Each structure stands twice: as C-alpha cells, then as structure tokens.
Amino acid sequence: MEEKERKITPWKIVKWTFLGISILVYAVIFTRIFVSKDAKISDDIILTTDEKSAFEDYEKDYPVYHYQPTAWMNENGSLQIKNINYLEPIKELQFTVRYRISTFETKDKKSPLIFKIRSVAEVDGVEAELVFENLEFHTETRYEHKYIRICCPNITIDDGEKKTYKAQRIDKDGNVTYETVTETVGGTNVYLDVYDAESGEHLYIFSLAGKDVNNSRVRRKKLDVRIID
Secondary structure, eight states, X not given: OOOOOOOOOHHHHHHHHHHHHHHHHHHHHHHHHHXXXXXXXXXXXXXXXXXXXXXXXXXHHOOEEEEOOSOOBOTTSSEEEEEEEEEGGGTEEEEEEEEEHHHHOBTTBSOOEEEEEEEEEXXXXXXXXXXXXXXXXXXXXXXXXXXXXXXXXXXXXXXXXEEEEEEEEEOTTOOEEEEEEEEEESOEEEEEEEEETTTOOEEEEEEXXXXXXXXXXXXXXXXEEEEEO
C-alpha cells in the first residue's frame, strides 16, 4: 500500500515559522530573566561568628530595617544601590553595589571604584560629618555584573523626630487657609560617595539611610543570614 504524499502547504510553512519564532522569543525572555537575577549575596545579612550569638533569635527579636531611597542608580543604570539594611542592635549598615563590568572594568583595571560612607548630623546648629573607613567588602560576580556587599560597622542611624503642625497660607486675595505640614527635626543622614580609583574623581553620591529617607524604612520579616569567619 502506497503512502500518501505529504504536501508542504503555505499554511504549514506559516504555522511552523510562527511556532519557531515563538519558541525563540520565549527562550530569549527566560534567558534574560535568569541572567538578570541578582546574585544571592546581594540580599544576604552577613554576620561574623562573633555576632552569631546576637542573632540567634533574630526572627522575633532582632530588628533589621530596610531603606529604599528614591535615587538608587546612576543615569544609565550601570551602577545601582540595592538592599540597604540596618542591623540596629549591633549598629551595622549593610547594602549592595551592583555595577556593569563592561562599563567600569578594563583588562588593567579590576578594582575601578572606591567607596566611602559618611554620616552627617546637625549638632547645635552646626553640621558634623563622620567618615567611616573600617568597611568590609564581600564580592560576587554573576554574568555581566559585579556585586559588592558592603558592611559598615559601628554606625548609629538616627531617623530624627517627626513633627506635625498647621501652616497658614494666605493667597493674593487675602484668603487664609491652613494645611498640615510634617517635617523631620534632628537626625542623621548617611551617604555613599563613589570615586574613580584611578583618577580620584568623585562620580556619584547616594543617600542610603537616615532622616532623608526615613519614610521608606520598614522592618524586614524574612532574612537570609550568611555566617563568615
């Protein structure tokens, strides 16, 4: 018995072409999602063995606060600040810098950036600045990005005191209205300064924590802890 000859019709060509394109598009999408996923260290709470005992009951008793400033990346997104956490009982600030390797690194420049953290507070009407130099760096590379988890110990963050009052407004016709105004009094601001390691040029400044971003502060419920020696 002779088999029927299979004909390639225009409809079959269109159908298989559409199927092939769909598979390719989904493959690209899933690849991009996988590649763009942050390295695990990006959101880790990093503790030394000496700090481990203070963290034993962290789920219910250990307050870790997360800050999310409105300005968290540079103009083209090649450098981003992520996962800012303040470990209040041990006075330590931890956050991650993610940067695109092709933008900042070259064959001869593998450590292209210098990071400095400073705290600014107003004391008796005068701004006082404190620079923190004893920083810890934990680095991980994932595809086209480098992740640097920065730990700044012995830093006190004061979000200031919120005060609310009624402010009087008078328009050009003499009409008086009142509106509720809330402002933060006192407190500190913590900044990250980023410099070019070769030229020393100041590249970026980011507000990490403190009174300028205290509206974004939330207590974290789920924590991924990494213990190091």
